[in-house]
Amino acid sequence: MRAVISGYYGKGNGGDEALLMSLLQMLPSEIEPIVLSANPRKTHEQYGVKTCPNRSAFPILDTLKNSDIFIWGGGSLMQDVTSLASPIYYAGLMALAQQKGLKTIAWAQGIGPLNNPFTRWLTHQVLLGCTAVSVRDYKSAELLSKWHINPLIAPDPVWALTAKSVSGLADLPAPKVAVNLRSHPLLTSERLKILTQALIDFQKATNTCLLLVPFQSSQDLQIARYIAGKLPGNYKIIQLENPRELKGVFKGVEMTIGMRLHSLIMAASEECKCFALSYDPKVNHLMEEIEIPGWNLDKLPSDPNIISTAWLEYFVNGEPLLKERIQSLTDRAFMHQDILKKLIIN
Structure with a gap:
């Protein structure tokens, strides 16, 4: 067939x-x-x-x-x-x-x-x-x-995607926090400046190594480079084409600040704390489903200190999804396979 x-x-x-x-x-x-x-x-x-x-x-x-x-x-x-x-x-x-x-x-x-x-x-x-x-x-x-x-x-199939370890990632200093932002009308230049200042303040307070992870170079890379040019501490821009390696980036990462839906799904599935910046109802649906904090971009606080303080509090006191919950989401994601299997029966 x-x-x-x-x-x-x-x-x-x-x-x-x-x-x-x-x-x-x-x-x-x-x-x-x-x-x-x-x-x-x-x-x-x-x-x-x-x-x-x-x-x-x-x-x-x-x-x-x-x-x-x-x-x-x-x-x-x-x-x-x-x-x-x-x-x-x-x-x-x-x-x-x-x-x-x-x-x-x-x-x-x-x-x-x-x-x-x-x-x-x-x-x-x-x-x-x-x-x-x-x-x-x-x-x-x-x-x-x-x-x-x-x-x-059933949950998004990417919950069930097998991750692959990324060479050299373990050599970067810990703790590591991943960041994914994408171009979008709601991410105005003013909001990007606010978020960048919040990341600067957050990095100073935590001494984290920031992993800037573009999911689509044409929309994300320029933003990652802009942020990188402002950071006072360790960072790395990570561009990967293999989806399994992309998911593997989030292994051993303490927290992810993400806009894209699949940055949050990949991170959560690898036991990483997630903080969402929503630009689309699909991100809000995920926030509700797995109970992760965040803001809609159109309601982002104008004070970088409020943002960095929220990130810091979650970095210190937040919890990733329990392994049992991740396993349940992964198992249920495989339900999408059921309708594919029926094709060869029928």
Whole structure:
């Protein structure tokens, strides 16, 4: 059986690449994956799978014609906050696959926000046509229940991704605190200055080595470099393309201050204390689910001292997730594998 896998792949986004690797890790061996990618050669080299350019109509049509299954491969593909083009593209591929008679799977999705009536209708229609649907949070499930769709609900698959140790990381001075910030309209230049000053004050108070971890170079690296240029103490900018190594960064790290959803999931799963800076409802959902502190960026305190004091208090007195809770989340994340296994039975 051949499965076409569609997602935000080949763009150098660590979280989406981790979702792809998690999917490939869970995919039954009887199913051969063909990944639609913005960088087919790189995706092939990195994962050893067949690939197809994700914006080339004729190769995509030919790939669908010779396949049995179509999978949305995890993440927030169906949301219209970033643009209308994205949900229309992913829904269009799903609808095309359904028209051609493929089994279609919406796998490990975070549905929404969907503010536009058209994208809500479009998402509703293609999900109704799916063979199976799984979501990664209860808010997505609540939306789908209003559409009389009952998805499998399980934690994000990246909880179950096997981490790989990163060479040289243990040689950096302890204690270590990881930081992930990404470009976003809510992270204004003024808020970045406030956060940078808070990091300076926090580092002076704790003598920590700050690991600046870009998850997508095009959006995160410039910010990491800006912060690095201001820090008074030890730091290292860590850029990694292997999702397992990216997750492995958080082994032995005391605390993570993160914007990106998967920076927080990876950190929490490696027994690291997490403090969130939310720019998106999906981050708030995670904060509620695993009870981690943080601020919405639009409500960030304007006084760096308030921020650094909160970080310091949590650094000293906060607790990571219990091992039993992490194991439970990891075990339940493997529930997303169940709908993949059913493909070879049915």
